[in-house]
Amino acid sequence: MTKKRQSGKARGSARPTRRSRRAVPPSGRAALSVATSARRSIGERVAALTQGPLAATEQESDLQKVIAILRNGDEPIPVRLAALQMLQAASFGAPAFEPLRGVYMTALRQVAQDPDAELRQRAFGLLARARDGFAQRRLLEGLRDPQKALVPPEKALQLLAYDIHAEAYPIAREIVSKPPSAVAKREALRLLAADAATAPVFEQILRDKSEAPELRQTAAGALRALQPDRLQAYAREALLDPLENEELQATSLTALTQFGDEASVTGDTSLLTRARRLSTEASDAVKESALQFLDRYDR
């Protein structure tokens, strides 16, 4: 708790001072000395890490020192966040970074267990994008046992979705059936969108008018990828149903316009009649989708 309070304090003083903004260090070496100096203000150190020539350093030793800042729990959180930002940028292109990738990953694993929630979450984000086994294991543990959770469940699901090969489908299905929150359910559905075995669940949600339109939209997108024929069947029913949600009708029109089976749609008189009606009587979004639909099928 004390540490968190300190972190908050430190974050409050994170804005670079006017002096520090004016005085961007002239060289990478000087910038590094500012960034690593505990006697400099937090603002100056953040600026040195993120704005000066250090941000584009090609020196392996410089990068190692920045990794040391990130690892050091005694450093102020804004400085460590700035170090993380700088390393993240370097990881995309600096050739000097390549030999340090492994060390960087181990540093991220350490930071993912840091008491500061923001640092933790950002480290998890980077590890999850790299499909890191450590991060996946910790995220899954947190979903199974909320006492061990290092990030909120919706964030954990979002991060696990970076790797379809993670072991997340069973727990995501559990969350869909017993969601801790609406947003967690949405993220669980998004994660499951690549799981062919969940197609019946998506169809059920899509047809359930009591579900939130956003979830039904997610279900429609997933069904399009997994079982396009089922989506087409639903889309027809949705369009012919005057009580169906307008957003879903617009989605259905778009789905049919882009992926519909030309022969069956062109020959479907009741569907074409309904689309003509929607093109004049519905909301603007539906009208536009209906016109695109008719443009393709109504000849």
Add this chain to the structure above:
Amino acid sequence: MPLVTESIAPSEEDFAALVEVLAAEPRRRGELTDLLREEHPFYNQRGASTTARMRGWVLVGLARAGITDADVPFVLGELDTGIEPRVVAAAARALRSYPRRDAAFAPFVLRAIETIRAHDEPLCLDEYGAYAVAADATTAVGELLETLRWLGAAARGVVPAIEALRARPEGLDRARRRQLDSTLRAIRGDAGAGPTPACCNLAEAVGLAVRPADAREDAAPLAGIRFEDHDGMPVTFTDGFLGHPTIVVFFYTRCDNPLKCSLTVTKLARVQALLEARGLADRIHTAAITYDPGYDRPERLRRYGADRGLRLGACHRLLRATDGFEALRRHLRLGVNFVASLVNRHRIEAYALDARGRVAAVFERVQWDEAALVARAEDLLHESTDPPATAGRPPSRVSRGTTTVPSALAPVASLAAVFFPKCPVCWAAYASALGIAGVQLPYSPWLKPVLVALVLVNVVSMGLRTRRTRAVAAFAFGAAGALALLGSVSGLAGTPVALGGVGLTLAGSLASVRGWRVRRGAGRQVAGRRGRARNPCNLLNQPRPQSSAS
């Protein structure tokens, strides 16, 4: 601690304990090797990362116990295609426990360094599932370099490649660069014997199993499997795999290991080119079957194949099993396992099937050679070509209802209808022609029902074929001809209409017969709805695939 049984998937902790026990008991070494099979039930419903942790631990156990010849394909397979640092590092460590320093190992170790150095990382190999948070731990490249040092003189053949690596050390930190230099010195300074010519034989032998004809397993369990091809056309095992040798590989489009599925399909394209160059493209078929039939729908298969240079046709297909994938998996003992519907890990596997659909050769784990695979399939062409063993197997519904029987009836019935004498004028014409030859031919009005029956058989069989071939024009000609003939026979129309009917029936039947011939050569599969080339087996007739970007 009670040991788990195979029927119950153990927790990771129990699995780790089991591996320790097996590694400590020489009599149970085989069980440890067995845990390296991808299809082992212990890996069922585990994520890819969990599977990597478990396999890595098995390899560490093998490194402690010492690997044998039975383990070598697994270890070399990891070095050849592995992308997880933990598993590759453990494989490198395991290889050092082999009793012989074989020069054939060196290229595998070197390839692994090339692959893994871009995502090398510090590792904890001595504790199950531990992830390094300190930077001074061993790494995959470190373990691989140590293995090259262990090979010593046996690695002399790859010294130029190691020197080239030293010249462009991207991805290697200072410690690894120092280790690389020391490894080079150790190899050069080793006074032992250098590479022997026998090296290459081992590399070729690893992962290859050839089965003589009398030792092949009957393909009967596969008879009920139904596939859908890249064009969405249904294909049964009988349709697609009997009557000709077939080269079969497995893949799935969501595979994230570039050295496995993507490369496998790219290599299959090279196999096709080799077959074409040798004039075998219509005699040896190819098939790439997805492990992920729920997700890999026809449009995904088509795009994946086209992006990798595959040329698709009726003899060369991408397939997903719509029914019976489990039977296929069991029969071929596919090296694959799943988490939910998704593959968590698989091996490389390519098969040469004989004309009866039986497995004649398997190439697995390490990268297979395209020419070697084609040579194996070519050998199968020279085997005796007894009729496919379909006895005792129920023919598939597609075969029974719409392919085999109509294929046989359509040309016979239509030609019989065309040349059947339909009216007194026809009889007179036949009689005068035969009379010249001295043959008497009486006119029999009661033969009319026979003609009607022939016409109807012709129309029905063409109609059934049209459901699959979608060759509507041929059917329309045949049907119009039938109407004209029936009108003439019933007396509603005269001789000119009958002659027109003959012409139309002849045209329809010719179109049908021509199509039938092409499709027979293509394994009785029909042309796709998007208009495949005239001879679907001839890859040169296929349009060159366009990349998705274009």
